[in-house]
Amino acid sequence: MTNQLSSLDVAAWFIAVAEQEGCPISRLALQKLVSLSQSLYGYDNHEKLYDEEVMAYPYGPVTEAVRKTYGDSGDSDIHEPRTELKPLTEEQLDTLSRIWGEFAPLSPGNLVNATHDMGPWSKYYREQGPFRPIPWNELVEAWPGYELDAETRSQTASDHTPGNYCKPQENEGMYDELFSRARRNARVLTLS
Template identity: 30%
Template sequence: MKVINVFKVAKWFIKNNYDNPRNNFDGNMKLQKLLYLAQLVHLYLYDKELFEEPIMAFEKGPVVEAVRIRYRDDTFNFIEEAKTMFMDLNQKIIKTLELTVELFGEYTAKELSEFTHTHACWEEALENSTRSNGFHSKNDSIIPIEEMKKHALPGIKQVIEAKKMTSDDNDKCEIVNGKEFYYDPSNISLNDRIYEILSNFEGEDNSYTVYEDPSQGLVIY
């Protein structure tokens, strides 16, 4: 599985209005936390990085510096690019991003910042980067992926599995061609058209979630 450019991930969040409130402080801070959390969710789902760009430990939490600067210095154009960008993302990436916003999209920038402050990998990188004069070394502020796996991934796993347990109470499962398709009966009714789509669906995973989106139609992730 190839990694994706982090700016595409950022633009997906922006296009779907998750950089709210949209400004170069709170909006930017929330965007940074969602990028970090999406990296963790992707590691949980596939044990692979979503993007290669380094994540740094800043005082208000993890940050992808290139995205932070672009959003801060060129907010309007960045947002306009995101609004008009064609999202040619594969199903695994979409699954990661959809799950990330399902879990964390409704939280504020401050709440997400406080959540990431509980991660030892962020705290250690911040301490390592702090100099005696109070300034920080950017090179030493990078949070290694292995440290994220060790210190942050277990907590993300708990969040995801807790969410799955609560949603499973309402969801139903249909097995088609050996694949499990979970759906909410209040959102979707499996008719002949949908069965045909599921029968022809090609994917590498064993289980998927299916729902009807008003603008996109049937979504499988």
């Protein structure tokens, strides 16, 4: 991969998009979106989005870097990323846009339920610790279930796709087609 991201890079993108849309993201929701991004990206591209383990914590899958940087639970809102936004490849942008469109409208509690009800979290979580990693291949195999679960938790679709605000400033025109395609592909699920 030519543009390797970290889980903090992924988190920064979601935080920036959430803030631009006027809906700051909670720590709990952020961790779920970052983990779900690893699942979808692996499913679509057969490689890791970021080279970090996703761990089985009490409220679902978490990366250590995001947990240490933004906290490990709770609904307190995050208003700005603590790392710089990185330019994204077309595949990375597609993945993050889809995750935002399908899962951002879910409440943090529904995100926790989605990651508990579907996927390998329960197989690796131990209440007494130590917290264990969820194997990447199992996280990837769980993607269709995660997506189906998000669809069943929704009632209506609306456009919740990020706009031009998350474009890197340099090479600005280079991203126009990527955002256009992301807008066409993103599905948003809004709960009542």
